[in-house]
Amino acid sequence: MQTREHLVDLYLQLIHDKPHTLFHPPTLRAQVREDAVPRVILFSIMSLAARFSDDPSTSQRTKEFFNYAKDSFRMDLFNMSLENIQAAVLVGNLCGVEGQPELESLFFGIAFRLAQIIRLPTPNLEDGAVSREVKLRTWWTLYMIDRWSSAGLSVPQQLSDDDHFHHLPMPELKFWHLKPDHPQSEEHYHNESHGLWGYMVMLARIFGHIQNLHKSLADGALNDMEAEQRTRNLAHELERYIDLLPLEIHFSVENLKNHAALGLGRAFVALHLGYHHYATLLYFPYLDHQQRETPNRAMYSSRCKHHAVQFSDILKLSHEVKDCEALYFIVGHMTVVSSAALIHTLLFGQQEELPQTRSRLCDNFAILLKLREYWPAVELMIERLFTFQKVCMWSMEKIYTVDKWVVKFLLQHALPIEEFSTMPPLSERGKFANDTLSILRRPNMFTV
Template identity: 40%
Template sequence: MPQMQESMRQADIPLKPTLPQHVSTAAASAIASTDPLNSLTEDQISQLVDYYIDYIHDKPHSLFHTPTLRRDVAQGSIDKTLLCAILGLVARFSPENDIRALGPRLASQAQHVLQSNLGAMSLESTQSWILLGNIVSADCDYACESLFFGIATRTAHIIGLAKPIPNETAISAETRLRTWLSLYMIDRWSSAGLGTPRQMSDRPASQGLPRMEFLFHGMQPEQEPWPVEPSGAGLWAHMITLVEIFGPIQDLNRLLATGTVDEAFIVSAVSSLSGRLDDWERQLPIDVRLNASNLELHQSRGQARTFVALHLGYYHYGSLLYFQYLDASASALPYAAIYAERCREHASAFSDLLRTSYDKGCEAMYNIVAHMAVVSSSVLIHTLLLGDEAQIDPAKARLESNFKILMRLRQWWPSVDSTTQKLFSFQKACLRSADNHTHKIDRWMVKFLLEHGNAIGDKTVETEFDTPSPYGGAGDSPQAQQIMARDRLTRQALSELRASSVYAAQTFSAM
């Protein structure tokens, strides 16, 4: 999408919410006797549920039929542990200090009840574990995130979440399918985040996919059957077919880092995955393709943030697939220049769409957006260092836009601090010697690109510079002088971002 020119839209949101922290079982037990739900009015609970539906639901996961969720909350019939998990996740978005401060107690209450009743397995407990996984990951407790998601996945297998139930209502069947497929997506992301094996096998082709969101969420509770026969897949269906390509892209990058993959394999694997990404985009229905009119269409349906999340994922996966071609060591591979340009295009398009989402009031606000923005920024840094002159100013503007949004995300998600620090570690590795292989896929780079749950530290000389410089060390050559000039430009741009980060941190901590 074209880059937006107007200034960043400032949402009416708090600058420094008090965010949930992971609490031990003993500590949770100590506070469990006082029900934190009693501290909230019905209107406050309803408002928090609206935040969840608007900002989170149908983006990193899709767990509910929203009219049924709202009805159950209003009637007081919702599972209380599930409600605590929902509110514990989204209390951070409240403009009221007291409600934001209640978030940790709500999350701890849910965690305490779930851990005390591990044998009580149900759809509601599965959904609650997923929500708790999101809460602890926001505080960088990625080990617990993986554990909670693992419990949710195993619970779903045990209760047969993916199996049809005779005479089940359309809403119930769709809700269970969406929860199961949310776990499928979570498994691809969470395993990448810690570099652990995936728990769920590939999705069988015979398995159904979610239907259109505006039809599903437009149905009233207990309505049966579907109001019209759905003729197409929903946005979440396209998310699932897209994330099926993410697993092989991860696997390819991990293989590249071993240094044992021959050229023929690389050429074949990239060609195959590139074709799959192209086919996925080409086969999108007309009303799901990324353009301004479709963004308005999905905004009118209340699904603009989901529409944005779908295409942000596409651009992120493409950046990961083509990232290896940014490095000079891949320049001899077939189509290297084309693939390198595709990487830059994906990263730039990601930045433009992310900016547009904030300008148009459909902000991408879920946690993992920060990691994707950092990967996009790393490609933009390459453009600053080595791109054409005409690409420099747009790359710098996009890098600044990414960073502004990272600072916005930091208001809600503490993990953005460590995510942003990874970008500065990447900066340090690149600027240590800009004429070397700054973007080579090695073990350190795989951690940077994929393992958002693992710290990366500084890049060592052994892993950073284990191939000769493509510039031959001629310090007074025109090419070397150009690199040095770009080096200074990049240092200046990223120093400004680092200064902004320090200023933002001081400002938020003082509030």
């Protein structure tokens, strides 16, 4: 029982409310103490958390717990319930981190269909405030997963933006302090600022539009001016998003520490890493030197580099401020995209940019190697950086064109990417970049 409680605490600290939000933490802890958590949910949580345990006898059981979770799910597959939706999400996450993207998509697909069958997140008359909010958060978790998993595996989205009439999640502290017998009320959602997860959902909507833009570019469906117009519109959406954020949720060291003191430091970091990642994706095509000059190309290229730098700096800071470190799985892919933009600067930027760029890349690489200790599939993400470097090296004057390969690199994080078997002769700048990337082949250089 002590091990269970410890692993559930680790899960709630390091994972929950970052890539997904499925439970009311006080209720989950009470259910663990009462041995009332469904086996599949308990084993899934233990598998996700065990890798972070300092006890080798526990951390070595990660795959054992994973197998128990899959077996438990199969035995209860026909249970049309909220708990089985939560279980499908957790097992799907486990499949993803173990490098099984097809199974990940399968479990997520089951979760989507179950949610539609039971009419999630519509509350029942007997639901209290906690049950209503848990259903709402589970629904928005599915929305977030749909945006990420559809991009990662290049499959159609299952949940439409037309479903956005549901309330956004309430502030996390208010939710945590609700009692199980507290009656549901519309007042919880009126005249109230959103929780961190509410703001994450708003970003995920913009992310979906950025995906669509990249796909249109890859398919040749847009000319340069049309692409720039759509980019401009999405840039305005991101700007309006930042303007909407309350001052206490804007990123600053003070706000980070304030959120950490409330137990929300890691979720606060997740929100801002997501913002800078989506912005980097939006502007990434403008790093393409083969693109014909358009009015805002230079500005958008500069913005891409800016957001990649901001992502790197926030990620590094998260590991320096207590209770803020970003260790959930998808941070690996976001860090790879940030690193790719930094590699571009290393290859094509100004001489005075190189020292700080190399330093940030080293910081990113140190965290990638740390993530790889916990999440096996991060190894594939790291390999994508070497492939990206090879693509860049094919021409030191003109980088890649925005084609299907680049879309795969930016969005399809769960799929392998085409390798390039040979490398052209390296220029001096290329050797500098190659030496920096080689750090990922020599992990003993870091203490992580």
